[in-house]
Amino acid sequence: MASGSWEEFFAVHLPPTDFEDNRSLLKEFCERHDQYGNKIVLVTSGGTTVPLEHNTVRFVDNFSAGTRGAASAEYFLEHGYAVIFMHRQKSLEPFTRNFTGQKLFDMLDLQDRGPNTTITVKQDSVFVLAPVLQRYQAAHAAGALLHVAFTSVSEYFWLLRAACELLARTGPRALLYLAAAVSDFYVPKDRVPTHKMQSASGPPVIQLHLVPKMLAPLVNLWVPEAYVVSFKLETDENLLIPKARAALEKYKHKMVVANMLQTRHQRVILVTPDANQEIVLSREEVHAGIDIEGVIVSDIVRAHGAHMGCGAPPSCAR
Numbered sequence: 001m002a003s004g005s006w007e008e009f010f011a012v013h014l015p016p017t018d019f020e021d022n023r024s025l026l027k028e029f030c031e032r033h034d035q036y037g038n039k040i041v042l043v044t045s046g047g048t049t050v051p052l053e054h055n056t057v058r059f060v061d062n063f064s065a066g067t068r069g070a071a072s073a074e075y076f077l078e079h080g081y082a083v084i085f086m087h088r089q090k091s092l093e094p095f096t097r098n099f100t101g102q103k104l105f106d107m108l109d110l111q112d113r114g115p116n117t118t119i120t121v122k123q124d125s126v127f128v129l130a131p132v133l134q135r136y137q138a139a140h141a142a143g144a145l146l147h148v149a150f151t152s153v154s155e156y157f158w159l160l161r162a163a164c165e166l167l168a169r170t171g172p173r174a175l176l177y178l179a180a181a182v183s184d185f186y187v188p189k190d191r192v193p194t195h196k197m198q199s200a201s202g203p204p205v206i207q208l209h210l211v212p213k214m215l216a217p218l219v220n221l222w223v224p225e226a227y228v229v230s231f232k233l234e235t236d237e238n239l240l241i242p243k244a245r246a247a248l249e250k251y252k253h254k255m256v257v258a259n260m261l262q263t264r265h266q267r268v269i270l271v272t273p274d275a276n277q278e279i280v281l282s283r284e285e286v287h288a289g290i291d292i293e294g295v296i297v298s299d300i301v302r303a304h305g306a307h308m309g310c311g312a313p314p315s316c317a318r
């Protein structure tokens with residue numbers, strides 16, 4: 001089934017209830033960093049949901065944990081960027097991503113002395129925690145990191161458009177790093193029941209529709225001078241590069257980071273109009289806990305630098 005237009009999508013799906021609050025946060029962040037001529041990156045991260053009921057009990061989801069986006073945000077901060085971290089609620093976040101599950105509790109010692117009880121970090125964990133905590137505190141002290149969260153695909157699009165429109169005045173200093181796993185399919189608002197579906201009504205027939213492609217208005221209208229990087233995930237290697245290249249040709253943005261589901265944390269290919277550049281971590285690097293995002297971000301920062309150096313409207317770097 002053909003997708004409706006992006007204008008129709010925004011006309012039918014109302015903004016989320018916290019939209020104006022998030023928009024104000026984004027506006028303040030962009031204006032403050034713009035004033036100092038800082039580079040600003042919008043990192044999108046995690047998966048979107050597709051609600052099956054208005055009072056949502058069930059939804060369609062995807063696999064993304066937000067590892068890529070959370071790690072990348074940290075590396076962009078290291079490169080001096082102001083970072084808008086637009087992420088799926090409860091997905092991984094920069095810095096805390098390193099201490100998920102029981103890891104943090106395992107690093108602590110409890111001295112139970114009644115009212116004088118203390119909690120300390122175990123000596124061998126100090127060296128693990130301290131550098132991350134230092135970077136976390138530095139980012140926050142500098143006001144260099146803003147979190148905004150979405151859950152559903154329509155919340156994602158509302159936030160994405162607002163962030164892009166506010167980044168438009170940042171011109172070529174804006175970088176978009178669209179790593180979120182955004183649903184290609186959704187159930188239009190008028191086909192979604194208000195209340196929880198009842199099994200007594202029999203098995204539901206759910207028809208998914210195509211989500212309109214937002215990359216076209218994003219590149220051409222919302223943030224035309226930015227350096228835009230999209231991501232392409234596939235499970236069939238034969239489709240990976242052809243689809244990444246087709247996206248570049250269609251939307252005329254700057255780069256597609258192509259990755260396979262199974263190997264996404266060890267191998268990616270940076271696809272640009274001129275080249276396919278493969279980045280692969282060795283087995284030793286993987287065991288040593290090296291993040292592939294450090295390499296991806298360094299390469300993109302370099303390309304973004306060249307784009308800014310070009311100092312001209314989008315046609316220059318295309």
Ligand code: PAZ
Nearest residue numbers: 064065066067068179181231232233
């Ligand atoms: O979030 P994660 O680290 O588990 O996975 C990252 C990723 C595979 C979602 C990302 O690299 C990506 O390819 N995002 C775009 C997916 C797509 O819509 O094709």
